[in-house]
Amino acid sequence: MNRCRELLEPALKEAVSVLHPWGAGMAGFALGWSDADGGPGDGEGGKAVRPAVAMLSAEAVGGTAESALPAAVAVELVHAFSLVHDDIIDHDEWRRHREALWKAYGVGPALLAGDALLALAVGQLAARPEAIPYLSAALVELVQGQTADMAFENRPWSGPDEVTVEEYADMAAGKTGGLLGAAAAMGVALGGAPELADRLWGMGRDLGVAFQIVDDMLGIWGDPEVTGKPVYSDLRREKKTMPVLAALSADVPAAGELAALLAAGHLDESGLRRAADLVEEAGGRDAARSLADRYMSSALDVVDRHLPDAGDLRAVCDSLVNRVH
16 A cells, blocks of 8 residues: 555646646645645545555556556546535535535635546546546446435435435445446556456445445444544434444334434434434444445455455455444
8 A cells, every 4th residue: 555655646746736726735635735724734635545456456467556557546536526525515524634625715616626636537547548438437426326325315214215225235336336446447457457347347336335334334433533524424414324224124123213213303412322322223233244244255256256366456455344444
């Protein structure tokens, strides 16, 4: 991971350098390089997992990490763009232990900065016909998944129009899995094995579902000092996350109490704590973990079958699911 980050950061800075100085400053803030006043940042720009997947996928088919650098830069820029817009959509004021970009600069400037990051990402691969279709597909899936996630918030917790586990998985495969799939697919394509790209695309989508489920779990039971996100934020926004959906589907008394509590809506801190306890009591936490493990196993089966010597890639994939932030 550190080796990949050392290759990535100079290339990212070169990509961002073409922006208007104000836009470049906001991009630097979003990527963790600077604070809102332009001073040195705290370096918390994320784990750069998606770029690592791209570069390690290239190496796994005999290419070099450098051969996949355009894809690595592109997926990191898209990821940053998606977080900027996601924080606006969700009204999240904090990201990685500091103000979200929109909170620091305003909604309008943050939207513009996010758009700039997206445009730069596409430009990285404009002359790479073996890679750009996967980035394009990931962007469509990202928007479709985010749209589904937002639409879920307007649907009831139970009844004929309740959100199903299958719908959740489709949403997560798009919202989170599309970009991971693109990273892996573009990595092998640029590394010299384009015939494996479709298989790695599917691997990344499964990996994304596992990642999203773990993210949901951290949103309820994670330590905000570690995750950098307010505790119970998803419950507060009535997001249909996997632990909650799994708990509501259980045939136990805690599931009924949870359904009634959520149906009442507008929970205070005490209500949110009780809801989190009921999710665990009804088996939602264990069920979510089990499902994440199943999707993770499916993803790793593809890696083991087609990239048997990809130990570093396998380790990075595993770190996405076995994490605390």
